[in-house]
Amino acid sequence: METRNYLSKIRGIPPDVEDTRMIEFIISSEQKDRHGTVLSASGWLLDNYNKNPVVGYQHDVYGNNGREPNPNTIIGYAKNIHREGPFLIAEVVFEPKEINPLAETIFRKVLFGSLRATSVGFLPVEKGHWGKGDEAQGKENETYYFGRRELLEFSIVNIPSNAESLIRGKTSKKTIPDWVRMKMDLDIAGLSASPFF
Numbered sequence: 001m002e003t004r005n006y007l008s009k010i011r012g013i014p015p016d017v018e019d020t021r022m023i024e025f026i027i028s029s030e031q032k033d034r035h036g037t038v039l040s041a042s043g044w045l046l047d048n049y050n051k052n053p054v055v056g057y058q059h060d061v062y063g064n065n066g067r068e069p070n071p072n073t074i075i076g077y078a079k080n081i082h083r084e085g086p087f088l089i090a091e092v093v094f095e096p097k098e099i100n101p102l103a104e105t106i107f108r109k110v111l112f113g114s115l116r117a118t119s120v121g122f123l124p125v126e127k128g129h130w131g132k133g134d135e136a137q138g139k140e141n142e143t144y145y146f147g148r149r150e151l152l153e154f155s156i157v158n159i160p161s162n163a164e165s166l167i168r169g170k171t172s173k174k175t176i177p178d179w180v181r182m183k184m185d186l187d188i189a190g191l192s193a194s195p196f197f
Contacts, residue, residue, distance in 0.1 A: 013111060021094040022079070023110060027118045027154045030086035037128075037144045041083045045125065049151040053078040055092050056155040057106055059121055075103035075156065088120075090154070106156055119157045122149040 017023065032038050054061060055076045063069035074095075081090040097104030109115040126147030130136055135143040 017111070021076075021096070021107060022091050023094075024080075024089060024091045025118055026087045027081075027090050028088040028120050032143055036142055037146055039120070039122075039146050039149070041086050041088055043126075043146060043148045044083065044088055044122075045148055045150045046081055049078075049153070050081065053081065053090075054153050055090075056153055057102065058157055059119060059153070059155045061121075061153050061155070072100050072102045075100065075106050078154070081151075088151075092156075110156065115156055115158065117157050117159065119155050120151060121153045121155070122151050124149045 013023065014020065028039055028041070028044070030038060030040055054074050055078055057073050057075050060067075060070065060073040076092050076094040078090040079093055081088070083089075094107040094110075095103035097107075106115060124146060126149070128144055128146040131141070131143040131145065133139070134141040137144075
């Protein structure tokens, strides 16, 4: 599984949010991320996700760092997930505080504005490609364009990995580290045993 974090954009808090507990997010875009990769909007496969549209917190839906999975780290479900131009958009319905205090905390922090980032967890199902020119493998602006991929889950996260979402107007001359390149090669070849990036 791969994960990518984005500073999501909330399209305004609806006046009935306390009743619906539903907020719309942009959960992915075609912007080059801090890992030096691009996820095209047209490459998302959503059918399986729509059968089980979980929304987590910090990708802790699998059980991380040797911990057992905790059902309360699933803080809601997604509705109306769709592509809109270069974006993947979803409405998040947060679980009620009576059944999940963590979901209530995350919901309140989103409303307050201290949490606003999302991250997608996905499974590559088609080989991608390296860019051309200065985006070619080993070049200064090395960029990997993922092929089609299945959305497994998305999470609200504390810190996004999209460099533009952290520092506006600044770019980094960053290449893909060897361990990331090796992980991408293993995933594309179907050899990765780890569900985590």
